[in-house]
Amino acid sequence: MTENSNPDILYTIVDEAPELASASFLPIIRKFAAAADVSVGTKDISLAGRILSAFPENLSPEQRQTDDLAELGELVKTPDANVIKLPNISASVPQLVAAIEELQAQGYDIPSYPEEPTTDAEKDARARYDGLKGSAVNPVLREGNSDRRAARAVKNYAQNNPHSMGAWTGDSKTKVSSMAEGDFYANEKAATITAAQAGDAKIEFVGTDGAVTVLKDGWSLEAGTVADATFMSAAALSSFLAEAIADTKADGTMFSLHLKATMMKVSDPIIFGHAVKAWLAPVFDKFGAELEALGVNTNSGMGDLLDRVAGNADIMAAIEAVTAERPAMYMVDSDKGITNLHVPSDVIIDASMPAVIRAGGKGWDAAGNKGDTNCVIPDRCYATIYDETINFFKANGALDVTTAGSVANVGLMAQKAEEYGSHPTTFEAPAAGTIRVVLANGETLHAHSVEAGDIWRACTAKQAPIENWIELALDRQRLTGSEAIFWLDENRAHDAELIKYVKPALEAAGKADLFQIMAPREATAQSLKTITAGKDSIAITGNVLRDYLTDLFPILELGTSAKMLSIVKLMQGGGLFETGAGGSAPKHVQQLVEQNHLRWDSMGEFCALGESLKFLADSKDNAKAGVLGAAAEVATQGILDNNKSPSRKVGEPDNRDSHYWFARYWAEALAAQGDDADLAAEFAPIAKALADGEEAILAELATAQGPAADIGGYFHPSAELKAKVMRPSGTLNAIIG
Numbered sequence: 001m002t003e004n005s006n007p008d009i010l011y012t013i014v015d016e017a018p019e020l021a022s023a024s025f026l027p028i029i030r031k032f033a034a035a036a037d038v039s040v041g042t043k044d045i046s047l048a049g050r051i052l053s054a055f056p057e058n059l060s061p062e063q064r065q066t067d068d069l070a071e072l073g074e075l076v077k078t079p080d081a082n083v084i085k086l087p088n089i090s091a092s093v094p095q096l097v098a099a100i101e102e103l104q105a106q107g108y109d110i111p112s113y114p115e116e117p118t119t120d121a122e123k124d125a126r127a128r129y130d131g132l133k134g135s136a137v138n139p140v141l142r143e144g145n146s147d148r149r150a151a152r153a154v155k156n157y158a159q160n161n162p163h164s165m166g167a168w169t170g171d172s173k174t175k176v177s178s179m180a181e182g183d184f185y186a187n188e189k190a191a192t193i194t195a196a197q198a199g200d201a202k203i204e205f206v207g208t209d210g211a212v213t214v215l216k217d218g219w220s221l222e223a224g225t226v227a228d229a230t231f232m233s234a235a236a237l238s239s240f241l242a243e244a245i246a247d248t249k250a251d252g253t254m255f256s257l258h259l260k261a262t263m264m265k266v267s268d269p270i271i272f273g274h275a276v277k278a279w280l281a282p283v284f285d286k287f288g289a290e291l292e293a294l295g296v297n298t299n300s301g302m303g304d305l306l307d308r309v310a311g312n313a314d315i316m317a318a319i320e321a322v323t324a325e326r327p328a329m330y331m332v333d334s335d336k337g338i339t340n341l342h343v344p345s346d347v348i349i350d351a352s353m354p355a356v357i358r359a360g361g362k363g364w365d366a367a368g369n370k371g372d373t374n375c376v377i378p379d380r381c382y383a384t385i386y387d388e389t390i391n392f393f394k395a396n397g398a399l400d401v402t403t404a405g406s407v408a409n410v411g412l413m414a415q416k417a418e419e420y421g422s423h424p425t426t427f428e429a430p431a432a433g434t435i436r437v438v439l440a441n442g443e444t445l446h447a448h449s450v451e452a453g454d455i456w457r458a459c460t461a462k463q464a465p466i467e468n469w470i471e472l473a474l475d476r477q478r479l480t481g482s483e484a485i486f487w488l489d490e491n492r493a494h495d496a497e498l499i500k501y502v503k504p505a506l507e508a509a510g511k512a513d514l515f516q517i518m519a520p521r522e523a524t525a526q527s528l529k530t531i532t533a534g535k536d537s538i539a540i541t542g543n544v545l546r547d548y549l550t551d552l553f554p555i556l557e558l559g560t561s562a563k564m565l566s567i568v569k570l571m572q573g574g575g576l577f578e579t580g581a582g583g584s585a586p587k588h589v590q591q592l593v594e595q596n597h598l599r600w601d602s603m604g605e606f607c608a609l610g611e612s613l614k615f616l617a618d619s620k621d622n623a624k625a626g627v628l629g630a631a632a633e634v635a636t637q638g639i640l641d642n643n644k645s646p647s648r649k650v651g652e653p654d655n656r657d658s659h660y661w662f663a664r665y666w667a668e669a670l671a672a673q674g675d676d677a678d679l680a681a682e683f684a685p686i687a688k689a690l691a692d693g694e695e696a697i698l699a700e701l702a703t704a705q706g707p708a709a710d711i712g713g714y715f716h717p718s719a720e721l722k723a724k725v726m727r728p729s730g731t732l733n734a735i736i737g
């Protein structure tokens with residue numbers, strides 16, 4: 001599957017829609033790159049690939065897979081890295097279980113996911129599977145900070161071809177609800193580690209009897225690292241959720257919960273589980289013991305719960321009775337009865353909140369009715385950005401896409417900065433007591449009194465990444481002249497420590513007057529005002545807001561985050577080019593399987609490819625790669641100018657058509673350029689063949705659409721079937737090879 005040579009560019013093998021797109025696009029990239037002596041290799045970071053590589057001893061030699069993620073993780077720490085990274089699945093437990101079952105059915109003898117491991121073998125399997133859960137890829141590869149923005153051409157296109165936007169009115173009942181106390185925001189403590197404090201710290205739980213349990217040992221804290229700790233009270237969360245359900249009912253709106261159970265993979269599934277329990281509280285009161293005996297784990301969601309209780313008529317009747325009493329529920333898929341609380345990874349806040357906001361504050365209920373919704377975001381650390389956005393649109397009406405400016409992002413994320421709730425430093429308190437961070441020198445850095453079930457989390461941001469992030473912000477501001485805002489809340493412990501780095505660095509650079517520092521709520525209002533006036537702003541944020549804002553603003557401005565330029569300038573000199581800012585859109589696979597239409601937009605891949613080739617030209621002094629990259633940019637422009645992005649409906653041009661057009665524009669640009677005569681000569685006949693073949697190719701692509709398509713698996717499809725489905729044009733294949 002994978003190659004061990006040292007290719008110029010590495011393209012990642014991922015999952016779902018982007019991987020289907022690669023089956024069509026990668027052969028084109030390789031054909032063109034080869035002509036310029038640029039080699040393109042692959043590394044498999046798909047969920048299935050990562051599962052297989054975790055159990056070599058269970059597999060035959062032909063079935064075994066190398067640990068490509070670990071190899072890439074090393075590569076990104078070298079100046080040689082040039083990686084094009086497509087979005088991959090960050091698996092929730094239900095997704096992981098489904099992937100394991102699919103692989104087992106394909107004949108891979110891997111262990112089932114042990115829900116409650118007891119034997120050593122089960123504990124070992126569980127530990128290996130836990131390492132694959134959630135956002136297990138991005139933090140390993142992101143050895144640099146994030147530069148995400150809309151390329152000028154993409155922004156111009158959106159202004160000239162505005163997507164649909166729902167209307168916002170002042171009487172909308174849509175709102176954001178958050179805890180007033182007891183959340184992560186309320187309890188945060190932060191400090192910057194001094195030289196005397198540096199070294200391996202420990203996280204300990206001290207029971208009310210004084211007994212100490214080490215939760216985490218050898219937690220390396222370097223001098224200069226901003227280290228924070230906080231917790232969410234389980235009792236406060238439960239009463240908040242009960243009130244939010246009652247409040248939604250009183251408002252006559254829909255209940256919707258928005259979390260990031262994939263990235264915040266320890267904390268947020270627990271919060272999700274509390275919501276399932278709150279929603280079904282009377283059922284748990286009455287049937288608690290039975291539900292436990294059935295192995296119900298609310299963190300896996302209502303879908304899993306319903307599967308387990310399906311045979312018990314009493315419990316099912318109790319669930320129905322509660323549902324009748326509850327407010328309307330925001331649905332993921334009302335046709336299929338999939339609720340907001342079914343699977344923790346179905347409603348991911350960075351994509352879900354912008355979708356509600358873009359729709360004018362609307363969601364869909366179980367009956368398929370559109371309506372206002374109570375957006376429940378328990379923790380206040382970042383909920384204010386959505387609250388303020390909603391307030392802004394209620395007061396001013398929806399954003400005018402044709403005139404709006406753009407919010408770019410410079411995000412602190414290198415070396416696992418601010419990986420809240422996802423590290424092996426997040427714990428559910430085992431009992432009442434204290435959780436504390438004890439430094440190498442014996443000093444206690446942070447301590448919190450907790451009750452059983454409280455969710456305690458710690459995280460870090462290291463000095464070199466913070467300084468690099470400020471440099472990147474200075475660069476982007478200098479290159480654009482835009483308004484530039486550090487989204488930092490001086491009243492929040494973590495942000496206050498970052499501000500101690502930011503202020504002196506800006507002053508030392510003599511640029512303090514060009515930057516503002518504002519709390520997220522104020523920064524949201526200011527940025528929306530700026531783009532409403534047609535101007536641009538740079539949001540300089542930590543990791544979580546990087547994630548949230550690079551969906552929020554693109555989805556409002558461009559209709560999707562798929563079209564974002566997403567560059568990670570690796571701190572050791574290499575380049576990581578992410579494709580778009582969004583994910584892998586599971587419903588796109590479903591559409592392909594049912595109707596053989598793939599609406600995945602590869603604009604993110606097109607942009608990343610151009611950047612990767614230009615980077616190769618500079619870093620390896622490869623002039624031909626530069627010519628190839630410049631021509632790829634012309635092709636990207638051609639896709640936009642000529643409206644060749646995929647359509648959403650079966651029977652209309654899809655992802656495969658857009659790849660044909662990209663290849664054609666790319667070949668034409670290469671044939672037309674005057675910088676490299678050999679390349680021009682090589683591509684002239686290819687450009688001609690692609691133009692001459694247009695009618696046949698488009699007809700062959702169109703004929704393929706309509707009937708169901710078999711790709712031989714969801715998480716681990718067959719390479720042959722995938723290629724057959726994604727490359728249905730014999731005429732095009734003959735040219736590409």
Ligand SMILES: NC(=O)C1=CN([C@@H]2O[C@H](COP(=O)(O)OP(=O)(O)OC[C@H]3O[C@@H](n4cnc5c(N)ncnc54)[C@H](OP(=O)(O)O)[C@@H]3O)[C@@H](O)[C@H]2O)C=CC1
Nearest residue numbers: 087088089090262348351562581582583584585599600601
């Ligand atoms: N960098 C990464 O590796 C990331 C991975 N993910 C993973 O992706 C999965 C889905 O996450 P979710 O939060 O739903 O976010 P997505 O970004 O996948 O989906 C949100 C919506 O955005 C639209 N969309 C996103 N990308 C494209 C594209 N290239 N072409 C066309 N439409 C696009 C689709 O909306 P519509 O069809 O309505 O137009 C889609 O339903 C999860 O497994 C998650 O872990 C998520 C984010 C980043």
Ligand SMILES: O=C(O)CCC(=O)C(=O)O
Nearest residue numbers: 090135138262263547581
């Ligand atoms: O790593 C993940 O799970 C998702 C990352 C993401 O959403 C992003 O980087 O925008």
Ligand SMILES: [Mg+2]
Nearest residue numbers: 350547551581
């Ligand atoms: Mg995101």
